[in-house]
Amino acid sequence: MHDTTADPWSATALDVQRRLSSLRESGEPGAVATVVGVEGSAYRRPGAKMVLTPEGDHLGGITAGCLEGPVVDLAGRVFESGEPVIETFDLMDDDEWGLGLGCNGVIDVLVEPVDDSWDPVLAALDAGESVATVTAVDGDAPLGARAVVRTDGSVTAPSDRTGLPDAVVEAIRDEAVDCAETGTWIARTVTTDEGDVTVFVDGVEPAPEMLVFGGQPDTGPVSSLARHVGFAVTVATARGGHADPERFPAADEVVSLRPADLDEHVDERTAVVLMSHNKLDDELALASVLETDAPYVGLMGPRERFEQIREELAADGVEFTDEQLARVATPVGLDVGGGEPVQIALSIVSEALAVLNGRGGGRLRDREGAIHGEREIIVDD
Amino acid sequence: MHDTTADPWSATALDVQRRLSSLRESGEPGAVATVVGVEGSAYRRPGAKMVLTPEGDHLGGITAGCLEGPVVDLAGRVFESGEPVIETFDLMDDDEWGLGLGCNGVIDVLVEPVDDSWDPVLAALDAGESVATVTAVDGDAPLGARAVVRTDGSVTAPSDRTGLPDAVVEAIRDEAVDCAETGTWIARTVTTDEGDVTVFVDGVEPAPEMLVFGGQPDTGPVSSLARHVGFAVTVATARGGHADPERFPAADEVVSLRPADLDEHVDERTAVVLMSHNKLDDELALASVLETDAPYVGLMGPRERFEQIREELAADGVEFTDEQLARVATPVGLDVGGGEPVQIALSIVSEALAVLNGRGGGRLRDREGAIHGEREIIVDD
The missing domain is CATH 3.40.50.720 (NAD(P)-binding Rossmann-like Domain)
Known part of the structure; x- marks a missing residue:
């Protein structure tokens, strides 16, 4: 029944996690695309992920289908350079007779290699524990510079790519623990002596x-x-x-x-x-x-x-x-x-x-307020 | 995703209908098991169907799994004799340490051959129309004697098996039309000059x-x-x-x-x-x-x-x-x-x-009254 080969859009976070594990185990190359910012109404929320391979396969969908082509192209650049890239896509629905993506939103997508920065994430999930990745997406640090923060506050830096500057990690650690514990995300700009660094903090929980x-x-x-x-x-x-x-x-x-x-x-x-x-x-x-x-x-x-x-x-x-x-x-x-x-x-x-998910199962049209969860903290300062 | 070979219990009424059509087209032998009576709390309600072949394959589940073995055996008798059979299974949960079927009910199952009595049913469903089968399950008519009643009141008798006596058809026709239109069932004992005949009337609607x-x-x-x-x-x-x-x-x-x-x-x-x-x-x-x-x-x-x-x-x-x-x-x-x-x-x-289905979503535990539909008419007189 659950055949993600036939339909990569049916892949869940659990499938993405398992594909990442198998890529790390085999040492085969892969890339991860993550939604790191959304303005307006997009199909997926920040933290949504897709795994890609050099052959053009992908697992998971980060939009309703309109962006997967461009994201496959971005991944090509990552496979070539080994470096993370970020791109902003403007899907505002102002061209109703055109492509008509209709997402009514602006979406930022980070694409990065499957490297050892994922190992502490996968280890935590395997142990049934939540974790947060903290990743530089703008400012005075290399794009994709990363730290992984566990719920006990301990931090792991990767070897395969640049680690996040210590001052940034220290400034964001408590909030990262909170994101890990609640499975939420935040975007923050941290000011340090070395300059301003904007980070995306992605709380990742084990699958239900x-x-x-x-x-x-x-x-x-x-x-x-x-x-x-x-x-x-x-x-x-x-x-x-x-x-x-x-x-x-x-x-x-x-x-x-x-x-x-x-x-x-x-x-x-x-x-x-x-x-x-x-x-x-x-x-x-x-x-x-x-x-x-x-x-x-x-x-x-x-x-x-x-x-x-x-x-x-x-x-x-x-x-x-x-x-x-x-x-x-x-x-x-x-x-x-x-x-x-x-x-x-x-x-x-x-x-x-x-x-x-803390929901009541009735009809969304009868629900008052936003249809996305209260657990989400949307802050960008 | 929908692989009924791997899991016959995942078969729906639409799958059963399509299997019946393919058996009728190919002329291969098959049997249909239908729940025609339930007392107490059973897993499936009257009208639930399973298609079986002489090889022991079956599609659909009429219980949670406890009866499929005995029903396969019953079908064996049908393949041998070409005649319908009926059997009552008492699943009352009085033997908690035994098989523990736990259905807390008594269930009557009719098993009959896939013969030309199904053709008007399949033709109606293909045309997007509802239909009712009226089948003798007890009394002074051969077990399985059948008429098929359409929503316009027209009636078709089979050639491959005994038709239902005209007097019984006339007595039940209006109710059969009603069952067809509402997708419900009734059981009735009809008294005629030839004796009493108990029929099961099964309203069958096209799949949603x-x-x-x-x-x-x-x-x-x-x-x-x-x-x-x-x-x-x-x-x-x-x-x-x-x-x-x-x-x-x-x-x-x-x-x-x-x-x-x-x-x-x-x-x-x-x-x-x-x-x-x-x-x-x-x-x-x-x-x-x-x-x-x-x-x-x-x-x-x-x-x-x-x-x-x-x-x-x-x-x-x-x-x-x-x-x-x-x-x-x-x-x-x-x-x-x-x-x-x-x-x-x-x-x-x-x-x-x-x-x-005329339901509101929401949690069944918060719903008042029976969890099965109001559309069901349970009459046995």
Whole structure:
């Protein structure tokens, strides 16, 4: 289902991350294009990335399609020189009968080589940790000069390219930690004795995770759709004989777990979906994952089934707090109708994504205020 | 993306319909399993179908996976005898440590050969029309005796199997027309001079359609996800040079259309998504499709862009009625967050499905009443 060869625009941040890892492992050349500035209404926001190879392949889309040609050309310059480049594209929709890009925005794109400045980023993501890159995009430092800042404030400088001047790193470090922790970005101009340096700070979070508990075939559509929209997916089956990766080819991992041990695979980034179709298994699994920080615990089945499970757990002395109950989604899913397995999967995966993004899943036309997230800090001073 | 070979549970009603058509065209043997009765809470509702072949392949899932083995066995009996069979499965969850099917329901499954009784059904669906099958499932008529009733009340009897007695057809015809028109089902026992016959009336509607207007690459994730969840998808590009089917492999059709001619491809079953990224093209397209019965018209872009479009159309003397405005979804999509192209596609396709199903998005846990549709009439007398 998730075939990024057929459609590079369907690639997610997780696909981009994995391609970067494989390029670093193989030592093959690659380039990364990142949106580092937007004025007006653009298709993707700052931080959106695309990976390119010298053969002209690309993974990910940073616009609706209008800029990928020019960005491939920019990448050609990067492959030739080994140096980062930056370009501003003005997509203001003043030529309605022309190319008609219609993005109504001005977009700055940084294109840079896949070099060792990415290693601490990939290492952090692999360890499930957030990180921020701080990159010079203008002023009195070489374009692309970089530092990588972890959430504990520690900093790594690259060897393959110029590091960011220490004074700039020190001035921006606290804000970079904040960007890493919140997955947001900022652009800042820092004044030092050596001059002014404008940096783009890009908070990068690990991909969201989904743990699907259930070995029945209806686990398949849920796990493949979740993977398709950017979750790293683990399928957990309660019964050893079912833990066959070939049955869930879209899953990143298929494990066999006792329901009471589900908590070991869950953290504050994990959406959990309980669909074992076995009431006792779901009951044990629910009690286990609600002890973790999982922000979303979807439970398949009607409301009455959940009430039965609660009563049975209460009889065993297990009572849930309001905070725990608030994380339980049952009946699971957004209210989109349609009873086919893929439609049920759509409903579940949409709800999990909404909850992880702090959204409510209703219609955007009925939402007040901006449709992009509140988590984004847009500052340019 | 939509690979039903890899995962038969991801097959939709549209896939089942197409497989039936190809079996009828090739003359190869096949069987159809249909849920014809449910007591309690089952995974799929009456009318859910699965197509099986003598090789043991199946497309579609009528349970979460617990019954497919037994249904494959039932189909074996059908291939041997050429006669329909029916079986009742009791999935009541009283054996929590056993197989643990957990469906908490009793489910009746009819398995019947793919014979000429399907031809009028497939012909109607191909013509974009609804239809109802009326099938004897108990009583004083051969099991599987059938009539097909169209929305104009005309009836076709099969040659390959026994037709339903005329008196039964007459008694049920009006209700069958109603089931066809609403895509619902009923079970009824009809008393005639020849005895009592219980029939299952199965209203079958053509698959929902999505018309995606836009030739940019971001059309790809939308069209492939829409196809994956059961829409028949047409991609319309305004610029002739882009109407290349290879660019949108998931689409059923790729056409090049002037935006003002979009109405020709739209009826009351079509969800329209306008994402040309060209304001004037979207404007002409919007004016065109709002003259049709399209129940959903999603318009990509911020609210202000729609206001500009309205003002420009008003200056040309085009004013929308409240009824027309109510069908416009802008900003398009459900509020799930995430700015990647596949996540935008998820948001759009979820909203289109919800609107076509008369749902509001939002979380099922916050919905009052039953989570299954109001359109379903459950009568068994």
